[in-house]
Amino acid sequence: MPHNIAMISDFFYPQPGGVESHIYQLSSKLIDRGHKVIIITHAYEGRTGVRYLTNGLKVYHVPFFVIYRETTFPTVFSFFPIFRNIVIRENIQIVHGHASLSSLCHEAILHARTMGLRTVFTDHSLFGFADAASILTNKLLKFILSDVDHVICVSHTCKENTVLRASLDPLMVSVIPNAVVASNFRPLHPSEYAVATTSNNSHSLPPPPPPPTSAQPLGPNDPITIVVISRLFYNKGTDLLIASIPRILATHPNVRFIIAGSGPKAIDLEQMLDRHILHDRVTLLGPVRHEEVRDVMVRGHIYLHPSLTEAFGTVLVEAASCNLLIVCTRVGGIPEVLPGHMTVFAKPEEDDLVRATSEAVGLLMGRGGPKGGVRRERFHEQVRMMYSWSDIARRTERVYDLITGSDSSESSRDGRGYYDPQEEAMWRHYGQPSRPASQNFALIDRLKRYYGCGIWAGKLFVLCVVVDYLLFVFLELWFPRSGIDICRDWPKKGKVAEMDGAGDDGGSSLKRDGTIRRTSVVEDDGG
Amino acid sequence: MSGWALAVESRSLGISGFVSRVRQRPLPERDNLHVSGMLTVKHPTPTTVRYTVSTRSPTRTFAAELTRLCLGALRFTIGLFLLLVLFAKARVTLVESNRSQTWYLDELFAKGALGHVATQVAEHLAWRWLIPSSAVILWAIFRRGYTEESLLVIRGLGVQTSTSSPTYLSTSSTRFIPTNVIQDIFIHEAFKGFEVKFYLAIVVEGEEDVVVVFPVSSVGSDSIACADRPQNILPKREALEEVWRGTKACLYEPKAT
Structure with a gap:
């Protein structure tokens, strides 16, 4: 059964970023699977009102006051009237919020529960427990997640973190990772390589290395390029990077660095270069647009990621997809992201980072040791098989089916079912929790859940929820549902495909059932 | 707002082959707070269409007409009486200050009962009360x-496009847009107050902003502040779609066959 889903987050295009592309990719893949998806975000400079993106993805840029780093001012109730209006006119059944720092998402989840809708929350980041800001954020998260139907985290570490922070039942938390569009992160094609080496040396980048050939290690004098692409913040481990670069360069005379990204630590980085006079071996590119990341990545052999905390690390997948060997710190969700043969792990400290980088250089030069040589040329294909957005959308759809209680076996209705029928039957009940999958809507039950949040906080939260409910009743009287226009849906491409399919089958079955489709394919193969 | 009556009446002015159709949707009794306007379609000639949206109650019964008539008469009478009071007050003031015994219409105020009442009222009310209250009443x-x-x-x-004026004193504001500068006509949605609404807009060549066709509620009206809320006459989506289709069909010549 197709769902009507509203994705809500403060973070969306035109601002670039990981959460933004996650929302966009997931939404477009869900639309491909026959659902209706809208996105609600706040208004950006020059981007207000209602917009349509590719494939009929509708975006509401709600006019709101932005306070800090594109996060809206947390006015708990002011968003309710317009949120209710949008939800009613679009016939939304599931509200899916993203990013725990987005107040718009938290408010929307609260209001959605008041309105009796199913809610899902996706957490994209890790938080500490010690400092004051984290405690406050965690309390807020606990408040919101007391009454959410399901939570999705991007890695198991993130799940553990979220469960602890928000005191959740681990059974209602799923892990669905990010993905990359592998076709956007292809390694250099030989033809491209020729172009890139001959022309285009405008910004004094080192030429891209020749494509890795199988089992042909680099010689001791061949240049090795290490790429670092990250925002230069404390939590991204820029200090570690600054400390290790001189030592790495001193040990390996054939190594060069390309560093892209901007941030408050950029000055420290430049000072380090000045102090050690490393300008000829380290290239600073400054901020790089997301579309250009691949062009930078393909110029390197090794991708170095010294982050101190990371929930998932999409950039690692992107780098591996460009056939780079990964050197990264063993923090957060990073160890879950890539298989061991693509990565060299380090502890998040200077000495170990230098050791790991040297090990990676050694691996490239064929001094494999126990690991043997690396086959970088195979990375792209492997990553392409591991991560795809259609797979992510399928898994998210399963969460939706679970919380709405609709039959999950229909999830293969599009005929491109991920599992074949036997496996489908086997997986049908996978992930179904022992207790009812979704939370009760009765106000008194909701209040009970909120009351458990803390001695003072519990009472405050209950007050908020009661006010929210009264506001809801008031809105129902003042702006009755009958006065709200219902939108037309974007014409679905699926219908055309359905007609074609019916035509192919000679009109025998209009319903495009997954099993029928699959058997017919098998017959075709046999014949 | 549920009761958008869609009354389509075509008055073909003696042109044969012009079918008149009347479609009326009954208005629900309750929900009088959100009584809304109606869309009326008229065909004065085969090549013109007039779409009208109004917040006026669409009922056309005898009782409704009579009420409307009575209210109009009452307004007229009150207005006249107010003018009379103002005049009487002016007279009283002038007479007191100038010590002159005669002014205009002396007989009326001396003998007529109405004039007497007006003088009484005028004498009891100070200017500082009379002026604001009369301004409010006149408005x-x-x-x-x-x-x-x-x-x-x-x-x-x-x-x-034309929009009726807020008072009876001024005329409606109109705007004519020739075909050759019309680039497109479309229906879109926009945030308006606490709502998202549909609107019909015309893209005019050489202008930064689009022209919103039924603009009262969509462009800067503080309708919520007014006494009666349903100033919001932005028609519902179906009505807009009807106007849009009709306009498209009428504006662009049908292909020569």
Whole structure:
């Protein structure tokens, strides 16, 4: 059964970023699977009102006051009237919020529960427990997640973190990772390589290395390029990077660095270069647009990621997809992201980072040791098989089916079912929790859940929820549902495909059932 | 707002082959707070269409007409009486200050009962009360209780939008847009107050902003502040779609067959 889903987050295009592309990719893949998806975000400079993106993805840029780093001012109730209006006119059944720092998402989840809708929350980041800001954020998260139907985290570490922070039942938390569009992160094609080496040396980048050939290690004098692409913040481990670069360069005379990204630590980085006079071996590119990341990545052999905390690390997948060997710190969700043969792990400290980088250089030069040589040329294909957005959308759809209680076996209705029928039957009940999958809507039950949040906080939260409910009743009287226009849906491409399919089958079955489709394919193969 | 009556009446002016159809949707009894306007479609000639949207109650029964008539008469009488009071007050003041015994219409105030009442009222009220209260009453009298907006489409020539004025004293504001500068007509959605609404807009060549066709609620009206809320006459989506289709069909010549 197709769902009507509203994705809500403060973070969306035109601002670039990981959460933004996650929302966009997931939404477009869900639309491909026959659902209706809208996105609600706040208004950006020059981007207000209602917009349509590719494939009929509708975006509401709600006019709101932005306070800090594109996060809206947390006015708990002011968003309710317009949120209710949008939800009613679009016939939304599931509200899916993203990013725990987005107040718009938290408010929307609260209001959605008041309105009796199913809610899902996706957490994209890790938080500490010690400092004051984290405690406050965690309390807020606990408040919101007391009454959410399901939570999705991007890695198991993130799940553990979220469960602890928000005191959740681990059974209602799923892990669905990010993905990359592998076709956007292809390694250099030989033809491209020729172009890139001959022309285009405008910004004094080192030429891209020749494509890795199988089992042909680099010689001791061949240049090795290490790429670092990250925002230069404390939590991204820029200090570690600054400390290790001189030592790495001193040990390996054939190594060069390309560093892209901007941030408050950029000055420290430049000072380090000045102090050690490393300008000829380290290239600073400054901020790089997301579309250009691949062009930078393909110029390197090794991708170095010294982050101190990371929930998932999409950039690692992107780098591996460009056939780079990964050197990264063993923090957060990073160890879950890539298989061991693509990565060299380090502890998040200077000495170990230098050791790991040297090990990676050694691996490239064929001094494999126990690991043997690396086959970088195979990375792209492997990553392409591991991560795809259609797979992510399928898994998210399963969460939706679970919380709405609709039959999950229909999830293969599009005929491109991920599992074949036997496996489908086997997986049908996978992930179904022992207790009812979704939370009760009765106000008194909701209040009970909120009351458990803390001695003072519990009472405050209950007050908020009661006010929210009264506001809801008031809105129902003042702006009755009958006065709200219902939108037309974007014409679905699926219908055309359905007609074609019916035509192919000679009109025998209009319903495009997954099993029928699959058997017919098998017959075709046999014949 | 549920009761958008869609009354389509075509008055073909003696042109044969012009079918008149009348479609009326019954208005629900309750929900009088959100009584809304109606869309009226008229075909004065085969090549013109006039779409009118009004917040006026669409009922056309005898009782409703009679009530409307009585209210109008009452307004007129109150207005006249107010003028009379003002005049009497002026007279009283002048007479007191100038010590002159005669002014205009002395007989009326001396003998007529109405004049007497007006003088009584005028003597009891100070200027500082009289002026604001009369201003309020005059405003209430001249205020138009409804808003009417229309779109006149003339094939091959252009469209004319008009919005009725808020008072009876001024005329409606109109705008004519010739066909050759119309780039497109579309329906879109926009945030308006606490709502998202549909609107019909015309893209005019050489202008930064689009022209919103039934603009009262969509462009900067503080309708919530007014006494009667349903100033919001932005028609519902179906009505807009009807106007849009009709306009498209009428504005652009059908292909020669």
